[in-house]
Amino acid sequence: MWEIYALAFLMIAGSIVAVHTRYLLSAVISLAVVGLSLCVTFLYLQAPDCAITQVVVEVIALIILIRAAGVEKDLLEIKGKREAFAATATFIFIIVFAIFAFAALTHLPKFGYPVMKVSSEYISRGLEETGAANLVTSVLLDYRAYDTLGEATVLFTAILGAIVVLREIGRKEK
Amino acid sequence: MSPYRARKEGMTNIVKTISKFVVPPIILFGIYMVLHGHLTPGGGFPGGVIMASGFILLILSFGKEVTLKKLKVSTASILESTGALIFLCLAILGIPAGGWFFVNFLSKGYPLKIISAGIIPLANIGIGIKVMGGVFAVFFTLVVFRISAKR
Amino acid sequence: MIFFLSFVIFLIGLYCVVIKKNLLKIVMGIVIMEYAVNFFLVSLGYRKDGVAPIVTEGVKEAKFVDPLPQAMVLTAIVISIATLAFIVAMCIRIYQRYHTFDVTEIRKLKG
Amino acid sequence: MNIIPLFIGIPLGAAFVLVLLGKAKEVVSDVLINVVTLLLAIFSLVLIVFLKDNGVFVYTMGRWFPPKGINLVVDGLSLLMLVVINWIAFFVTLYSVSYMKRFTAKARFYSLFCLMIAGMNGVVLTGDFFNLFVFLEIASIASYALVAFGVEAEELEAAFKYMVMSSIASVLVLFSIGLLYGLTGSLNMADIGSIIQGKKNLLLSFSLVLFLAGFGLKAAIIPFHAWLPDAHPSAPAPISAMLSGVLIKALGIYTITRIFFNVYGMTIQLTWVFMILGIISMVGGGILALQQKDFKRLLAYSSISQIGYIMLGLGCGNYWGMLGALFHLFNHATFKALLFLNSGAVEYSTGTRKLEEMGGLSKVMPVTGATSTIGSLSISGIPPFNGFWSKLFIIIGLVQAGRFTLAILTVLVSVLTLAYYLKVQRFAFFGTLKKKWTEVKEVPSIMCVSMIILAVICIGAGIFFYPLMKVILEPAVVVLQEGTKYSSLILGG
Numbered sequence: 001m002w003e004i005y006a007l008a009f010l011m012i013a014g015s016i017v018a019v020h021t022r023y024l025l026s027a028v029i030s031l032a033v034v035g036l037s038l039c040v041t042f043l044y045l046q047a048p049d050c051a052i053t054q055v056v057v058e059v060i061a062l063i064i065l066i067r068a069a070g071v072e073k074d075l076l077e078i079k080g081k082r083e084a085f086a087a088t089a090t091f092i093f094i095i096v097f098a099i100f101a102f103a104a105l106t107h108l109p110k111f112g113y114p115v116m117k118v119s120s121e122y123i124s125r126g127l128e129e130t131g132a133a134n135l136v137t138s139v140l141l142d143y144r145a146y147d148t149l150g151e152a153t154v155l156f157t158a159i160l161g162a163i164v165v166l167r168e169i170g171r172k173e174k
Numbered sequence: 175m176s177p178y179r180a181r182k183e184g185m186t187n188i189v190k191t192i193s194k195f196v197v198p199p200i201i202l203f204g205i206y207m208v209l210h211g212h213l214t215p216g217g218g219f220p221g222g223v224i225m226a227s228g229f230i231l232l233i234l235s236f237g238k239e240v241t242l243k244k245l246k247v248s249t250a251s252i253l254e255s256t257g258a259l260i261f262l263c264l265a266i267l268g269i270p271a272g273g274w275f276f277v278n279f280l281s282k283g284y285p286l287k288i289i290s291a292g293i294i295p296l297a298n299i300g301i302g303i304k305v306m307g308g309v310f311a312v313f314f315t316l317v318v319f320r321i322s323a324k325r
Numbered sequence: 326m327i328f329f330l331s332f333v334i335f336l337i338g339l340y341c342v343v344i345k346k347n348l349l350k351i352v353m354g355i356v357i358m359e360y361a362v363n364f365f366l367v368s369l370g371y372r373k374d375g376v377a378p379i380v381t382e383g384v385k386e387a388k389f390v391d392p393l394p395q396a397m398v399l400t401a402i403v404i405s406i407a408t409l410a411f412i413v414a415m416c417i418r419i420y421q422r423y424h425t426f427d428v429t430e431i432r433k434l435k436g
Numbered sequence: 437m438n439i440i441p442l443f444i445g446i447p448l449g450a451a452f453v454l455v456l457l458g459k460a461k462e463v464v465s466d467v468l469i470n471v472v473t474l475l476l477a478i479f480s481l482v483l484i485v486f487l488k489d490n491g492v493f494v495y496t497m498g499r500w501f502p503p504k505g506i507n508l509v510v511d512g513l514s515l516l517m518l519v520v521i522n523w524i525a526f527f528v529t530l531y532s533v534s535y536m537k538r539f540t541a542k543a544r545f546y547s548l549f550c551l552m553i554a555g556m557n558g559v560v561l562t563g564d565f566f567n568l569f570v571f572l573e574i575a576s577i578a579s580y581a582l583v584a585f586g587v588e589a590e591e592l593e594a595a596f597k598y599m600v601m602s603s604i605a606s607v608l609v610l611f612s613i614g615l616l617y618g619l620t621g622s623l624n625m626a627d628i629g630s631i632i633q634g635k636k637n638l639l640l641s642f643s644l645v646l647f648l649a650g651f652g653l654k655a656a657i658i659p660f661h662a663w664l665p666d667a668h669p670s671a672p673a674p675i676s677a678m679l680s681g682v683l684i685k686a687l688g689i690y691t692i693t694r695i696f697f698n699v700y701g702m703t704i705q706l707t708w709v710f711m712i713l714g715i716i717s718m719v720g721g722g723i724l725a726l727q728q729k730d731f732k733r734l735l736a737y738s739s740i741s742q743i744g745y746i747m748l749g750l751g752c753g754n755y756w757g758m759l760g761a762l763f764h765l766f767n768h769a770t771f772k773a774l775l776f777l778n779s780g781a782v783e784y785s786t787g788t789r790k791l792e793e794m795g796g797l798s799k800v801m802p803v804t805g806a807t808s809t810i811g812s813l814s815i816s817g818i819p820p821f822n823g824f825w826s827k828l829f830i831i832i833g834l835v836q837a838g839r840f841t842l843a844i845l846t847v848l849v850s851v852l853t854l855a856y857y858l859k860v861q862r863f864a865f866f867g868t869l870k871k872k873w874t875e876v877k878e879v880p881s882i883m884c885v886s887m888i889i890l891a892v893i894c895i896g897a898g899i900f901f902y903p904l905m906k907v908i909l910e911p912a913v914v915v916l917q918e919g920t921k922y923s924s925l926i927l928g929g
Contacts, residue, residue: 024349064413160455316410
């Protein structure tokens with residue numbers, strides 16, 4: 001159990017560094033620290049599927065983000081004018097939001113004891129009903145396959161969108 | 175010296191030599207992961223990304239020209255559409271075969287064997303092809319664009 | 326407690342998106358928020374002393390953790406990488422047009 | 437009822453095929469997309485006939501009955517949205533056959549367009565929270581790419597702003613879905629509705645706030661509106677018509693309505709929230725629109741104002757208010773699509789969007805001028821056009837609910853609407869024709885056709901509002917009035 005807490009604090013630290021560091025490249029790398037600790041956390045939370053997907057996605061995301069950061073020659077972050085008022089307002093808003101959220105989150109079931117209204121059926125009958133030994137796959141591709149169709153379509157859309165946005169000429173000459 | 179290594183494009187010889195040995199196992203591992211998605215952790219999406227990352231390693235180490243000889247962007251884009259169509263066809267075939275959209279209409283087979291679970295492995299293959307093509311195409315586009323933007 | 330920690334990460338991401346002036350920092354804020362939500366969802370499904378929901382020859386009646394949030398998170402991860410690829414493509418394109426990542430200088434639209 | 441999944445299957449298949457067709461001749465993709473959207477539009481009419489006897493259809497995906505699997509639900513409200521989405525999409529594709537000739541990569545444009553339609557149809561049809569999120573993302577990502585389609589600097593900037601705001605909204609929605617799952621252990625809307633019925637705790641109100649913020653961002657209700665006035669004008673005109681006419685309603689208003697009315701159940705406090713948001717959007721959007729000098733930007737602000745009307749009507753909580761709101765939703769889709777297509781036609785012929793540079797254009801562009809006059813009159817609520825009836829119903833609803841000041845305010849905002857549309861008419865279409873526009877020609881006939889049909893719908897819906905009301909609006913109002921009985925209807929049948 002303590003490993004999960006330790007990793008959670010590591011993730012918080014990593015994300016604070018990623019937000020506040022001046023160098024874009026270090027920010028990208030701290031972001032990768034967050035992502036990889038999330039991957040290890042998934043392993044401790046008994047979610048190997050998520051861990052595998054997270055690690056491959058993290059690598060691709062890291063490469064893509066470094067490519068984007070590499071466009072700028074000097075990797076320094078731009079120092080905008082400090083808008084003290086906006087920063088304070090945001091901060092106060094976030095604190096109010098956080099207090100409200102923390103009060104609300106106590107109403108959730110305790111960590112480690114989920115409700116599992118639907119999932120208990122997946123667990124008890126998943127193998128015989130779908131034939132897949134990996135219950136996550138049986139949920140993903142049989143019980144909720146429609147979601148996965150949507151997911152594949154999201155990926156298709158985003159890739160098509162990226163190709164469209166990156167094409168050289170948008171409008172034909174008149 | 176092999177013609178690929180003699181090119182100036184890409185990284186140093188050490189990287190090129192190592193990636194020559196590493197890329198085939200990476201792609202093979204991706205295929206393994208796609209095919210065993212219903213038995214072990216993994217599945218179509220991570221397997222497809224792993225296959226694509228093999229090609230991405232090729233781009234990074236050998237440069238884009240060599241990679242284009244192995245897998246063209248237009249081919250990747252066609253693969254992407256084809257994979258998506260395979261998955262959609264499996265979904266629609268459920269209507270004539272089982273009466274509902276997305277019915278698992280094939281026999282379930284013996285559990286814990288590689289040929290089991292009806293359409294799930296087929297769907298995984300479709301997703302794997304699609305993801306490989308898509309991730310490769312988008313990465314290639316990003317790389318190529320960056321070079322032409324510097325001009 | 327774990328839920329609170331994931332919410333803290335979420336708030337850090339939100340702060341980053343709202344305050345920062347660099348396009349890539351904004352993108353990173355969104356990515357951090359997505360990490361936080363994924364963490365939250367998986368921790369919702371964790372059972373004390375549970376094992377991963379994969380049936381093998383030996384364990385058929387084990388105490389499995391909840392598979393549904395894991396399936397949701399797999400979908401959410403794919404969506405986040407898709408969004409990231411698209412958003413980075415936009416960033417590069419904007420850089421090509423404006424030669425900067427500074428939000429305060431990207432102001433061709435009025436109002 | 438095997439035609440229900442086809443609302444998603446056909447556009448998805450068309451999108452995948454269109455990318456494969458990228459190298460083929462343009463005519464092939466033109467014909468394919470128009471056939472697809474026409475087919476969907478006809479299917480939506482077929483559904484009206486089927487639904488007349490049954491009231492509600494539930495389609496279970498893959499034979500897994502809810503809450504185990506995902507179900508699609510078609511009831512009056514979904515049907516209304518389906519009709520609006522698919523018919524407007526058909527007119528817009530007809531229009532873009534000529535309009536999009538100015539752009540490159542037309543097949544990819546159509547493919548993204550199909551994906552957007554599929555996403556919206558999915559959102560409207562689904563009965564499952566997580567599925568709602570997935571299709572929300574499809575529609576949103578396709579719309580970001582379409583806003584940036586011209587890849588000019590302003591378009592990219594607007595699309596980036598839209599994308600950041602909308603991504604935050606998506607994450608908020610996903611978080612809220614997670615909260616609900618943690619509390620109930622289910623993802624089905626009807627199932628969750630039956631579990632949380634009558635319960636009240638802080639967690640539920642927190643998730644409600646997150647939903648309101650998330651979907652409010654998608655609907656551009658005023659505290660969350662910052663992206664809309666940039667994104668909608670920057671897009672190509674057919675996309676502006678689609679975004680303003682349909683997308684903000686399918687992703688924003690419909691989802692808010694479904695979740696608040698059918699899953700959580702409306703309370704007095706929630707009606708107040710709806711009304712306050714509605715008034716702010718209505719008045720604020722109207723005042724901001726009055727100051728605009730850009731044709732499409734004015735239309736975008738006017739969209740915010742009209743969304744305010746819809747929210748206000750929904751907040752009334754009585755029959756006439758809700759009927760007015762839904763009727764206004766239908767009407768706004770038609771006339772705002774028409775007006776955006778007009779602005780696109782003006783831009784196509786003259787190349788400008790600034791109102792001061794235009795003038796007297798109705799002499800050289802008679803069809804555009806006449807249809808835009810019809811659109812302007814009906815959006816400002818002049819009888820006998822359709823906008824009049826929906827605004828009248830909303831006002832009746834407000835009076836019945838005892839809010840006389842609000843009713844007067846609504847009338848005043850209507851006058852404001854008339855003022856800024858008269859400004860459009862005076863600057864752009866009437867007055868003396870400037871010298872540089874004497875050579876301007878009317879747009880190609882296929883664009884005229886779609887504008888004319890939309891204008892005819894505006895008049896027709898005004899004159900024959902009663903049969904329209906009986907056939908597709910009343911079933912939708914019934915869904916709202918049933919409230920949380922929704923869950924027992926779905927799970928029982």
